[in-house]
Amino acid sequence: MKPSAQPVLRDLVLVGGGHSHVGVLRMFAMKPEPGLRITVICTDIDTPYSGMLPGYISGHYSFDEVHIDLGRLCAFAGARLYHDAVVGIDRQNQKIICQNRPPVAYDLLSINIGSTPQVRHVEGAQSLAVPVKPIAQFNQRWLALMDKARQWPVHRGRMTIAVVGAGAGGIELVLSMQYRLRHELKALGRSPEDLKFVLLTSGDTILPTHNPGVRKRFAQVLQERNVEVHTSAEVIQVSPGCLHTRDGRTFDADETMWVTQAGGPAWLQSTGLALDKQGCILVHPQLQTLNDPLVFAAGDIASFVERPLEKAGVFAVRMAKPLAENLRRSLRGQKLLAYDPQRHWLALISTGNRFAVASRGSLGFAGAWVWRWKDRIDREFMRRFTEFPSMPGAGSPGQAGAQVREAVQAMGQLLKDIQAQGKGHTTQLNLTSEESLQAISAIAMRCGGCGAKVGASILSRALGQLQPVERPDVLIGLHSPDDAAVVRVPAGMAVVQTVDFFRAFIDDPYVFGKVAANHALGDIFAMGGEPQTATAVVTVPPGLESKVEDLLTQMMGGAIEVLNAAGCALVGGHTGEGAELALGFAINGLIDEKMHSVMRKGGMQPGDVLLLTKPIGTGTLFAAHARYAAKGRWIDAALKSMVLSNQSGAEILRTHGATACTDLTGFGLLGHLVEMTRPSGVDAELTMSTLPLLDGAVDCVQAGIVSSLQPANVRLRRALRNADEFLGDPRYPLLFDPQTAGGLLASVPAAQAGACVQALKAAGYVHTAIIGRITAQSQAIEPVLLKT
Incomplete structure (x- = not known):
């Protein structure tokens, strides 16, 4: 994680990774706002570009070609990415309520989450129909549909796929699916005629917002492709294998895709924001909500009060520039600018077979060349989010001196800008006088010693929101703070002690807190101990008191979740200021004083099998992440592995007779294996082909990133x-x-290995693998032999 050169003065939170927000991120990356921290909250790491989705369904593009990697984009923009779902907004306290993490504070909020077909208003549709939006969730259903079509039993006759909605989206979907699935069946040696496609619309025509010439052209294409079209067919019920319309007709449908009646998600109803009849957010021409100047909206979720806009990707893309400008102006306290959407726009509608129709107002033309034109436009758009220009401060470690000079210059300029507030025009963030004083203090020379401690009021507010688990053997802890904690050691037990501390490597303090706590607990679990208490050591960058408090709340909230789940009571700690965010824990655990249940590094026996419970590769992946070279989904998968506790794994290993065990951390697989073979007096064989690896790890080391x-x-x-x-x-x-927070490396008797692996996988350690075996010590000096 690259440390910021300036203290955080304002928080801009972007909910959703839609077309408008990816544009905003790129614009702020190219022109950063000193003192502004951007946080993106999104359910998806890979955000799809709707313009290329039909081509993806047709098989013309790969997954990566049509998805913007939000992880890489946020890293490039210096923005935090929180992978979570928003379920509400506490506008009074300016906090966003998330499904799986503490509330996220904002100074300014923008919402770009797209729209969702309102299937809940049609009986049976919510469970039996597949809504096309959100597009990211549609992908899994589409892959499942392809498998279903490939495996469709011949004796059941033709498989019927229905699309509800005959706008441009519905037309493109039905033609793209037909093209792809017919080719899939041909490749399997089956007849494409085993598939039937049906298009239904409640209107009296297809493509109601396009000119008659374009409608006529698509009617002809649909007829030539044997797609049944039914107009004035409003679907009011979906039952297994059947669609029911308001006028009493029924249509067979083995699969139903829903591309109509788009609206907002249910959680917006409780926010108090002004919404339209479809549940979308009403916005002024400035893209600001009607009843809250701190909330903006763009894309399909925004309902433009000046005049209705079609739910089309072109508007979401075009809104990015005025949205970014008005977010910047709002943060600076400047007058906002009105967005004037175009009256006519060019729509390039594909037919699935590398052929497209252009439609703009009364104009219309078509051809394979139109598809190639569309392909060139779409690829150029995507390149803006995949090929990033070199940015200052993003170089190699050898440029550290230049980065320090840059940071000093930036802080000096920010200090001048803050001091200039109230003395004339300024283009910087709009601060209160109290905030200006705090900001100047954060930039000024800071004291050492106990003068570097975080203020008591900040600590009490942040820690007051935490609820450490209570243990009867904790006599004095955070429930009644004193100079030190007092803890009872139960009779017959001995104390296991360990400490771990490292600086942040990701921009999400909540997840970092979980990883840091999990990492620190690893040594206790590896030795077969029971965690008892923890004391924390925290370093936070200086800044506005509210920002420091929020940072502590998020980070320690994540850590407390992990500690509590392990039955480990947080009993105290120390919080000081530093250039970078860092967290560590001293953990005390308990173990049988007779040492019967202790698992040590020594103890390996010849003939044992070597097991590893988690995949490796975190070091290279996060080195690549710092260079914007790792895919967001690689980092997301790595973090999921890192927050997986070793507690259950250690117990399973112990019950299956593990002869030695350690947790995999900084010295890597080989380093920790050697630490086990030496005291055991054995050699080891490592089987390279069975090593469990994190996705992307090999790609990163092959790129020379370590x-x-x-x-x-x-x-x-x-x-x-x-x-x-x-x-x-x-x-x-x-x-x-x-x-970091790696798995357990253990030796297990060969007779127990199969059952042990099965139990570990059932407990959630799905990547557990047998990676080698223990052999008798040979005459060779080198203890480890690699095998293919």
Whole structure:
């Protein structure tokens, strides 16, 4: 995580990763606003571009070609990405309520979440129909539909696929699906005629917002492609295998795709924001909501009060520039500008087979060349979000000196801008006089010693929101704070102690808190201990008191969740100021004083099987993330692995007779394995082909991106008996990759290995693998032999 050169003065939160918001992110990346922190909250890491979706369904584009990697884009923009669902807004306290994390504070909020077909208003549609929007969720249903079509039993006759809605989206969908699925059946040696496609609309014509010439052209295409079209057919009920219309007709439908009656999600109803009849947010021409100047909306979820706008991607894309400008102006306290949407726009509607029809007002023309034109336009749009220009401060570690100078210059300029407030025009963020004083203090020279502690009022407010688990053996803890905690050690038990501390490597303080706590607990679990208490050591960058408080609340909220789940009571700690966010814990655990249940690094026996419970690759992935070179879904998967506790895994290993165990952390797989073979007096064989790897890890090391600790770990290659034979293996560098909150590396008797792996996978350690075996110590100096 690249540290900011300035203290955070304002929080802009973007809910949703739609076309407008990705444009806003890129604009703020190219022209940052000093003191502004941007947070994106989105349910999806890969956000689809609707203009290329029909081509993806037809099979002309890959998944990555039609999706914007929100993780990479946010990293490039210096924005935080929170992978979560929004379920409400507390406008009075300016906080966003999320499904799986503490509320997120905002100074300014923008919503760009698209619209959703209102299937809940049609009986049976919510469970039996597939809404096309949100587009990201549609992809899984589309892949399932393709599998269903491929496996459709011949004896059941033709499979009927119905599309409800005959606007441009419905037309493109039915033609694209037909093109792709017919080719899929041909590839399987089956007849494409085994599929039937039906298009239904409540209106009296298809494409109601387009000119008669375009409608006539598509009517002809649909007829030539044998797509049944039924107008004046309002679907009022969906039952298994059947659609029912208001006029009493029924239509067979083995699968129903819903592309009509778009509106807002149910959670908007409780926000108090002014909404239209479809539940979309009413906005002024400035894209500001009618009854809250701190909330903006754009794209399909915005309902333009000046005149109705079609739910078309072209408007969402065009709104990005005025939205970014007005968000910036609002933060600066400047007058907002009105957005004047175009009256006519060019629509390029594809027919699935690399042919497209252009429609604009009364004009219309078509051809394969129109599709190639559309393809060029779409690819150019996507390049803006996949090929990032070099930005200051994004270089190699060798440029550290230049980065420091840049940071000092930026802070100096920000100080001048803050001091200039109230003395004339300023283009910087609009602050109160109290906030200006706090900001100047944050930038000024800070004290050391106890003068670097975070203020008591900030701490009490942040910690007051936390609820550590209560334990009867904690006599004095946070429930009655004192100079130190007092803890009873139960009779017959011994204390296990460990400490871990590191700086933040991601921009989400809540998830970072969870990872840091999980990492610290790992040593206790690896030894078979029971966590008892934890004391925290926290470093936070100075800034506005409200921002520091929120940062602490988010980070410690994540940590407390993990500690509480482990039955570990947070009993105290120390919070100080520093250049970067960092968190660590000293953990005390309990174990049988007779050492019967202790699992140690030594104890491996020849013939044991070597198990690893989590995939490796966190070091290279987060090194790549810092360079905008890792895909967002790779980072998301890595974080999910890192927050998976080792507690259950350790218990399963113990009950299956593990002879030795350790948690995989900074020294990497090879380093920790050598730490086990030496005291055990054994050798080990590692099977490269069975190593569980995080998605993207091999891609990153092949790109030459490794952790800064990698060179030190590579020195342990002398422990490898046949390293030269594997230098060309793409997995070889990952033997030295430092892990954060890694899995458990353990030796288990061979007779227990199968049952142990099965139990671990059932407990959620789905990547558990047998990665080698333990052998008797040989005459060779090197204890580890690599196998293919």
